Amino acid sequence: MDKERSPFTPGNPVPVELFVGRAQQIQELIRFARQASSGKQENVFLAGDRGIGKSSLASFLRYYVSTQMDMLGIHVFLGRVTTLEGMVHHIFEELLKETKTEPWFENITKFFGKHIKEVGLFGISVSFNPPEKELKDLVRKFPEALGNVLEKIKEQKKGLFIALDDINGLAEKAEFANWYKSFADEIATHHKEFPVFIMLIGLPEKRDVLSNLQPSLMRIFRVVGIDKLSDGEAEDFLCKAFDKAGLEVESDAVRPMVRYSSGLPLLVHEIGDAAFWIDTDGIIDKQDAFQGVMTAAGKIGEKYLDPKVYRAIRSQRYRSILRKLGHIPISRTFKKKEVEAELTDSEKGVFHNFLRRFRELGVIEPDVERGRGTYKFVNEIYPLYIMMESQKYLKT
Numbered sequence: 039m040d041k042e043r044s045p046f047t048p049g050n051p052v053p054v055e056l057f058v059g060r061a062q063q064i065q066e067l068i069r070f071a072r073q074a075s076s077g078k079q080e081n082v083f084l085a086g087d088r089g090i091g092k093s094s095l096a097s098f099l100r101y102y103v104s105t106q107m108d109m110l111g112i113h114v115f116l117g118r119v120t121t122l123e124g125m126v127h128h129i130f131e132e133l134l135k136e137t138k139t140e141p142w143f144e145n146i147t148k149f150f151g152k153h154i155k156e157v158g159l160f161g162i163s164v165s166f167n168p169p170e171k172e173l174k175d176l177v178r179k180f181p182e183a184l185g186n187v188l189e190k191i192k193e194q195k196k197g198l199f200i201a202l203d204d205i206n207g208l209a210e211k212a213e214f215a216n217w218y219k220s221f222a223d224e225i226a227t228h229h230k231e232f233p234v235f236i237m238l239i240g241l242p243e244k245r246d247v248l249s250n251l252q253p254s255l256m257r258i259f260r261v262v263g264i265d266k267l268s269d270g271e272a273e274d275f276l277c278k279a280f281d282k283a284g285l286e287v288e289s290d291a292v293r294p295m296v297r298y299s300s301g302l303p304l305l306v307h308e309i310g311d312a313a314f315w316i317d318t319d320g321i322i323d324k325q326d327a328f329q330g331v332m333t334a335a336g337k338i339g340e341k342y343l344d345p346k347v348y349r350a351i352r353s354q355r356y357r358s359i360l361r362k363l364g365h366i367p368i369s370r371t372f373k374k375k376e377v378e379a380e381l382t383d384s385e386k387g388v389f390h391n392f393l394r395r396f397r398e399l400g401v402i403e404p405d406v407e408r409g410r411g412t413y414k415f416v417n418e419i420y421p422l423y424i425m426m427e428s429q430k431y432l433k434t
């Protein structure tokens with residue numbers, strides 16, 4: 039079977055038709071979007087760990103509000119942006135791109151004035167390059183500038199949805215926290231009708247950073263959190279994705295893929311993708327699934343464990359403990375005592391510190407359900423990689 043294109047998108051927002059779960063959050067967010075489009079400005083902080091599905095949810099929501107609620111939606115990635123000027127630049131450029139194909143684009147361009155350039159082959163993309171001074175004005179008069187955009191689109195659109203993704207860098211700046219506070223205050227006091235829904239997206243700890251910088255901000259934001267997918271949702275996703283690619287999946291192949299994904303959307307995609315390319319006959323069977331899991335474990339380990347564990351840890355004793363952990367029959371949970379039984383006296387001496395270090399690195403966590411002295415890996419795939427590394431070491 040010739041394959042051209044995998045339905046999996048590890049690391050990129052999932053396409054709308056393969057989106058699973060998050061029903062409760064979506065319901066909530068749609069309610070806020072409705073309020074916004076009726077004129078009440080809304081602010082949400084979408085919090086979740088890396089790879090849990092924040093950008094995907096934002097992209098789903100943007101699709102929903104654009105197609106079902108007649109709002110103009112933009113999704114702005116601010117991962118590398120650390121200044122307010124950089125932020126407004128991205129926001130307005132995205133607004134331009136989004137309206138480029140609309141018949142009323144002309145209306146908008148008037149507002150952006152002479153700083154718009156059609157770029158790229160055949161002028162199919164636009165760029166917005168105002169001088170620094172005007173960017174500073176846009177920062178200062180952000181409510182007014184958005185108000186002007188709203189004015190221009192009010193015949194066609196019911197409001198504006200702006201997702202500011204990966205604001206982790208900005209969230210650490212007092213400047214940003216203060217700016218947002220005065221933005222929201224100004225809207226609340228001077229603009230009765232302001233149909234704008236702003237959603238900041240970042241790691242949960244950035245929310246705390248923001249509220250420390252500007253305590254009253256947290257009265258402005260509604261916080262929405264996302265966590266792991268259920269096994270049922272992961273299964274649902276895998277079936278949809280393979281089906282989209284015209285592949286069959288045997289039921290005993292789904293189980294290991296779901297299990298090793300540990301509810302983490304990023305892992306579901308890595309595993310599914312690996313199995314997709316390994317399969318040769320159009321039917322994903324148990325063997326394809328297991329090979330997929332191993333391949334994905336290798337990739338995930340290289341990406342996440344290698345840099346922060348294998349390359350960062352120099353201690354010979356730590357390394358040797360790690361290898362011994364890899365020989366204990368792979369399971370996600372382990373008892374401190376059981377591992378200790380395998381260690382030399384000198385390794386035992388540092389084992390406590392080893393465990394602390396690995397907790398700090400986000401590799402293991404205490405297993406509260408099983409009680410004191412029990413730990414578990416944060417997902418199922420890390421121990422698999424650790425085992426693979428130990429075996430490699432034995433062979434060399």
Ligand SMILES: Nc1ncnc2c1ncn2[C@@H]1O[C@H](COP(=O)(O)OP(=O)(O)O)[C@@H](O)[C@H]1O
Nearest residue numbers: 047048049052058089090091092093094303304
């Ligand atoms: N609801 C979902 N359904 C299916 N796949 C998802 C879902 N959410 C996220 N993913 C997938 O998981 C991975 C991480 O998602 P992403 O949205 O980039 O997470 P984050 O922005 O939190 O880092 C991506 O490969 C994405 O395609």
Ligand SMILES: [Mg+2]
Nearest residue numbers: 092093094203
């Ligand atoms: Mg993201």
